[in-house]
Amino acid sequence: MKIVDVCAFYTPSGGGVRTYVDRKLVAFADRGHEMVVVAPGERDGEERRGPNARIRWIRSPRFPLDRSYRYFSDRPALHRVLDEEDPDLVEVSSPWRSASMVADWKSERGARARLALIAHADPLAAYAYRWFGGVASTQTIDRAFDWYWRHLRRLDQRFDMVVSASDSLSTRLREGGLQKVLTDPMGVEPGQFSPALRDRAVRREMLALCGLTEDAMLLIGVGRHAPEKRWPMVAQAVTMAGAQAPVGLVIVGGGSRQRPVIEAIDGNPHVRLLEPTTDRAALARMMASADALIHGCEAETFCFVAAEAIASGLPLIAPDRGGAADLARKSGGVLYWSSDAQAASEAILSVARSGPRQSAFVRTKTRPVRTMDDHFDALLSLYVGDQRRTGQVSCR
Known part of the structure; x- marks a missing residue:
């Protein structure tokens, strides 16, 4: 299976997202799949991470609120890269511009790829709840930002699945009206922490x-x-x-x-x-x-x-x-x-x-700790199972 991860938050100077994506490139390739990460960068380019693992950079401007990040601004360029890669499945790890761009690519091109929205970020918790939590309840803030929940519900309709990293986030997404939410917690690098x-x-x-x-x-x-x-x-x-x-x-x-x-x-x-x-x-x-x-x-x-x-x-x-x-x-x-x-x-x-x-x-005391490999195995099971259900298993 060929998987493309359109990852707006991937940056060489990043922390948790970079660690996760770098590990995923290796893990998916080791399991016999081709993995391509598409990320906003300083310039167009390609970086090989192994025989079946690559990063493709698309020249993109800096994000004004945090200049250590960049954001996808060139819709035709992103669509062109997706056309060239012709993936079986596209992951999108941001609910904003890149998610809408990828959904538009599939609908406009009639692309065969399945789409998975990965809930790596919780913008309301990171911003709105923090800004207004001192004067309003979470429920009141959610009502004031109903435009965001409407946006997520539209994405939920256009994507084949929404993969959440924690039980609490899955609960919030379902309460917000999303119907395709699946939970696959992440994990730690195996053998690293002890x-x-x-x-x-x-x-x-x-x-x-x-x-x-x-x-x-x-x-x-x-x-x-x-x-x-x-x-x-x-x-x-x-x-x-x-x-x-x-x-x-x-x-x-x-x-x-x-x-x-x-x-x-x-x-x-x-x-x-x-x-x-x-x-x-x-x-x-x-x-x-x-x-x-x-x-x-x-x-x-x-x-x-x-x-x-x-x-x-x-x-x-x-x-x-x-x-x-x-x-x-x-x-x-x-x-x-x-x-x-x-x-x-x-x-x-x-x-x-x-x-x-x-x-x-x-x-x-013995406490089993979920590893990234556990997470990736479960994620691939979701993807392969979804392809089998829809009759779109790729031979490559």
């Missing part, structure tokens, strides 16, 4: 960066400095918790919007910002050497870092909505009211008070 990587020396080093000794609690946060990640709120929560117990926090991540995070830290020596790293092995050691992962974003559709923390044996401290919350509930983590620094500080203290006994319990 409690066995816990290193007391690494833990001492991170605590020393925070000006604390080994008897303190060490939290780790991972993610870019974007408003929806709520790092200022997390920093405030750690400062509040630190007034009652020794707590240190290292945040691994970067981005152009670092100033609000620095202002929220306000000189607290126990909160440190570390540059993002492409060394996954080093990140895995750091994660396993912490005492808990804290996350601030309630808009995650899956939350890779939370899954990686579970695989590393860490308890999760997460907001009560979104993909991180789903993972925290399943793994026995601690939830707090989303966007509430006081509630987050209380959650931190509840984990701190559990002490070494709870930490040892979390690290030693």
Whole structure:
């Protein structure tokens, strides 16, 4: 089967999406399928990732709200690439312009390809709920943004399936009137994260960066400095918790919007910002050497870092909505009211008070962790099964 992923959020400097797509290129090719990722880039071009794996870049402008990304603006160019590739199935991982472009391509060309909309993003949770959540309920905001739900329902009619990464997002999509929603949770890189990587020396080093000794609690946060990640709120929560117990926090991540995070830290020596790293092995050691992962974003559709923390044996401290919350509930983590620094500080203290006994319990009890390979196998089963039902199995 030949699969084309029209991926508007793929960028060489990206985080979770890039990690996921790079792994998918390898995984699908290893399973005998041809995989092509079509992404907006600085210039037109093609990059081979193996005998059956490629990336095709389409020259595209920068996204004005986040210049680390680009967006598809040339509809004829995208249609031309899809014509040239002639796929069996097209994935689209953004509900915006690219989804409509791909749906138009199929209807205008009479293309045979099946279409799958992958719910990698939750724009209402990332933006509208965050902007207006202080003055209106989620239900009220949904009614005000009914144009968005109408747009999703139109896409639901034009696509063959909508694949969601978490139970909570699937529930929201179905409640919004979508009828073709299927759930296939993502997972972690197999063999990368493990409690066995816990290193007391690494833990001492991170605590020393925070000006604390080994008897303190060490939290780790991972993610870019974007408003929806709520790092200022997390920093405030750690400062509040630190007034009652020794707590240190290292945040691994970067981005152009670092100033609000620095202002929220306000000189607290126990909160440190570390540059993002492409060394996954080093990140895995750091994660396993912490005492808990804290996350601030309630808009995650899956939350890779939370899954990686579970695989590393860490308890999760997460907001009560979104993909991180789903993972925290399943793994026995601690939830707090989303966007509430006081509630987050209380959650931190509840984990701190559990002490070494709870930490040892979390690290030693057996908890199966879903891997990316599990996710890809399930996704391919959906695709192949859908082709068999419609009689469109390809011989290539």
